[in-house]
Amino acid sequence: MARMPSAERRRQLTEAAIRAMTRDGVAQTTTRSIAAEAGVSLSVFHYCFDSKEALLESVITTITGHYVTIVKEAIRPRTTLRETVRAGFRAYWDHVAAHPGEHLLTYELTQYALRRPGLEHLARRQYELYTATYAQLIEQLRDSVEFELSVPVQVLARYLAAMTDGLTLNLLVLGDDAAAAAVLDMIDDHVAGLVVDGAHSPAAVS
Amino acid sequence: MARMPSAERRRQLTEAAIRAMTRDGVAQTTTRSIAAEAGVSLSVFHYCFDSKEALLESVITTITGHYVTIVKEAIRPRTTLRETVRAGFRAYWDHVAAHPGEHLLTYELTQYALRRPGLEHLARRQYELYTATYAQLIEQLRDSVEFELSVPVQVLARYLAAMTDGLTLNLLVLGDDAAAAAVLDMIDDHVAGLVVDGAHSPAAVS
DNA sequence: AAGAGTCCGGGACAACCGACCTGATGCACC
DNA sequence: GGTGCATCAGGTCGGTTGTCCCGGACTCTT
Numbered sequence: 001m002a003r004m005p006s007a008e009r010r011r012q013l014t015e016a017a018i019r020a021m022t023r024d025g026v027a028q029t030t031t032r033s034i035a036a037e038a039g040v041s042l043s044v045f046h047y048c049f050d051s052k053e054a055l056l057e058s059v060i061t062t063i064t065g066h067y068v069t070i071v072k073e074a075i076r077p078r079t080t081l082r083e084t085v086r087a088g089f090r091a092y093w094d095h096v097a098a099h100p101g102e103h104l105l106t107y108e109l110t111q112y113a114l115r116r117p118g119l120e121h122l123a124r125r126q127y128e129l130y131t132a133t134y135a136q137l138i139e140q141l142r143d144s145v146e147f148e149l150s151v152p153v154q155v156l157a158r159y160l161a162a163m164t165d166g167l168t169l170n171l172l173v174l175g176d177d178a179a180a181a182a183v184l185d186m187i188d189d190h191v192a193g194l195v196v197d198g199a200h201s202p203a204a205v206s
Numbered sequence: 207m208a209r210m211p212s213a214e215r216r217r218q219l220t221e222a223a224i225r226a227m228t229r230d231g232v233a234q235t236t237t238r239s240i241a242a243e244a245g246v247s248l249s250v251f252h253y254c255f256d257s258k259e260a261l262l263e264s265v266i267t268t269i270t271g272h273y274v275t276i277v278k279e280a281i282r283p284r285t286t287l288r289e290t291v292r293a294g295f296r297a298y299w300d301h302v303a304a305h306p307g308e309h310l311l312t313y314e315l316t317q318y319a320l321r322r323p324g325l326e327h328l329a330r331r332q333y334e335l336y337t338a339t340y341a342q343l344i345e346q347l348r349d350s351v352e353f354e355l356s357v358p359v360q361v362l363a364r365y366l367a368a369m370t371d372g373l374t375l376n377l378l379v380l381g382d383d384a385a386a387a388a389v390l391d392m393i394d395d396h397v398a399g400l401v402v403d404g405a406h407s408p409a410a411v412s
Numbered sequence: 413a414a415g416a417g418t419c420c421g422g423g424a425c426a427a428c429c430g431a432c433c434t435g436a437t438g439c440a441c442c
Numbered sequence: 443g444g445t446g447c448a449t450c451a452g453g454t455c456g457g458t459t460g461t462c463c464c465g466g467a468c469t470c471t472t
Binding site for chain 2: 104111123151168
Binding site for chain 4: 414425429441
């Protein structure tokens with residue numbers, strides 16, 4: 001067993017926990033299975049983390065960071081706003097289809113946090129970060145393209161976060177990418193229709 | 207302990223399990239806590255159900271039935287389509303705000319089913335029922351009011367199911383009913399805008 | 413009233429879990 | 443080349459969980 005500073009060991013254990021939980025689910029993941037996944041003995045676990053709960057805290061913040069990165073990288077300015085929105089959704093969607101277990105894990109972790117007294121703030125922070133990420137993306141997009149919205153940024157951001165969340169869970173449960181794609185097309189139209197400045201919006205709704 | 211036929215005992219245990227799980231979460235609910243909640247001895251539990259998994263199956267189908275009933279009762283035809291949609295959402299929303307634990311439970315149960323090999327079909331059935339319920343509501347509404355949609359009923363139904371699901375989870379985590387109401391207003395407009403026949407839609411979008 | 417079928421109670425068991433403890437081992441520094 | 447500290451290994455402990463067993467009690471039929 002190679003020796004390494006505890007900070008790095010913590011990272012290693014966190015990543016191992018994410019792998020184990022992605023594979024087996026939060027409920028069936030034990031401190032032993034995490035230690036085994038990381039290839040270290042059980043005592044190393046408790047040397048690096050005060051408790052299982054402390055590790056879960058680390059897992060939640062880490063995986064929320066993953067999620068935010070994915071969403072931020074999905075959105076890249078294109079020629080028209082509508083295409084930007086569409087391509088962004090598509091990129092995010094491909095990630096969900098490719099890594100369903102990891103996304104399912106985010107829901108499990110949210111509920112773990114909600115049910116554990118004193119950890120509710122982690123769930124809240126997770127969802128606030130989702131909304132904040134979308135708000136930031138909208139602002140950033142508005143800087144590069146220049147447009148006006150018929151609803152406040154905060155409202156649209158929260159809608160996008162919630163709707164994405166719901167549609168993701170829906171896809172994870174039902175599969176059927178084709179049907180989900182049809183729904184997504186409808187949402188594309190809807191979001192594009194929220195742009196007041198008609199310059200980049202194909203449907204000229206006054 | 208009053209004697210009763212096992213069918214009724216099963217119902218009683220199922221309802222007790224829902225209460226216990228709503229209060230404590232699925233993970234912390236044990237066969238013992240369920241038996242205690244129902245006021246019966248532990249052996250009665252295993253007399254009525256082959257295993258804990260069998261009970262969970264009963265819980266899932268029961269609570270999904272509850273959910274469908276709630277949604278169906280929320281929608282009642284009003285003077286205009288837009289008002290019907292708005293009032294329907296509002297009624298559903300009030301229920302979520304009044305019974306958050308029960309709604310949170312539905313998410314926990316979905317994930318329980320998804321993670322338990324051989325029980326995935328329960329999660330799928332749950333979400334198919336959600337979509338089917340919305341589709342049925344749309345058809346029923348179309349019979350009484352007469353209108354055309356710019357998207358297929360199936361697509362709209364799945365969108366409504368997914369979006370409601372996401373917004374519900376969002377509200378359960380973040381609270382803040384006011385912000386959620388603003389999002390809902392936006393969705394009202396969106397859904398009302400999907401109606402092609404402008405006769406009952408206040409916003410005259412051609 | 414007798415017996416079969418149904419329901420209930422207490423107790424026990426094996427498995428598993430998180431947490432902890434005691435030594436041993438490598439590493440850097442004096 | 444010790445010395446102190448960070449890191450690791452194996453074993454153990456108390457507690458909990460799902461499941462099962464067996465004896466007794468109730469109820470309905472005949």
